[in-house]
Amino acid sequence: MTAQRRRGRVPHARDDHYMRMKDAQIVATKALVDVQENIRMAIAAKAMICIYGATGHGKSLAVNASLRDLAPQQTCRIQFRARPTTRDLRHELFYCLGLPGRPPSHPIEFDRMLRAVLEEPRVLVCDEAQ
Numbered sequence: 334m335t336a337q338r339r340r341g342r343v344p345h346a347r348d349d350h351y352m353r354m355k356d357a358q359i360v361a362t363k364a365l366v367d368v369q370e371n372i373r374m375a376i377a378a379k380a381m382i383c384i385y386g387a388t389g390h391g392k393s394l395a396v397n398a399s400l401r402d403l404a405p406q407q408t409c410r411i412q413f414r415a416r417p418t419t420r421d422l423r424h425e426l427f428y429c430l431g432l433p434g435r436p437p438s439h440p441i442e443f444d445r446m447l448r449a450v451l452e453e454p455r456v457l458v459c460d461e462a463q
Contacts, residue, residue: 342405342408342409342410343397343400343401343405343410343458344397344410346359346397346398346401359394359398364390364391364395365394365395365398365399368384368392368395368396368399369395369398369399369402369403371384372396372399372400372403373403376403376404376454376456400456400458404456407454408456408458409429409430409455409456409457409458410429410457410458410460411425411426411429411458411459412425412459412460412461413425413459419440420440423440423443423444423447426447426451426457427443427447429457430450430451430455432446432450
């Protein structure tokens with residue numbers, strides 16, 4: 334997945350699986366249904382949620398499929414470099430949220446702007462958060 338595709342909206346359904354199998358269908362397993370219900374509850378509560386598990390068990394697929402149904406327009410995908418600083422977090426949020434202009438130069442202005450923008454309902458997805 335390129336850096337451009339890691340940032341922004343929920344990917345198209347054809348990109349959910351790394352093999353991009355033509356005409357493949359998602360099967361509503363118990364794990365998928367549980368992820369969708371947990372995400373639904375987190376959105377309703379305006380809370381944070383962490384979906385974790387072993388590599389290749391379908392976490393990203395379950396999250397993408399769920400958000401495509403639950404909050405496609407409110408979802409922003411964000412990617413951080415290793416060991417991000419507070420400045421990195423602010424700038425990634427600025428670009429992920431598609432804010433106009435240039436990022437503010439002073440942290441206090443930046444924080445005030447981000448708080449105002451994040452008052453609107455949003456779902457921020459950080460895949461590969463380690």
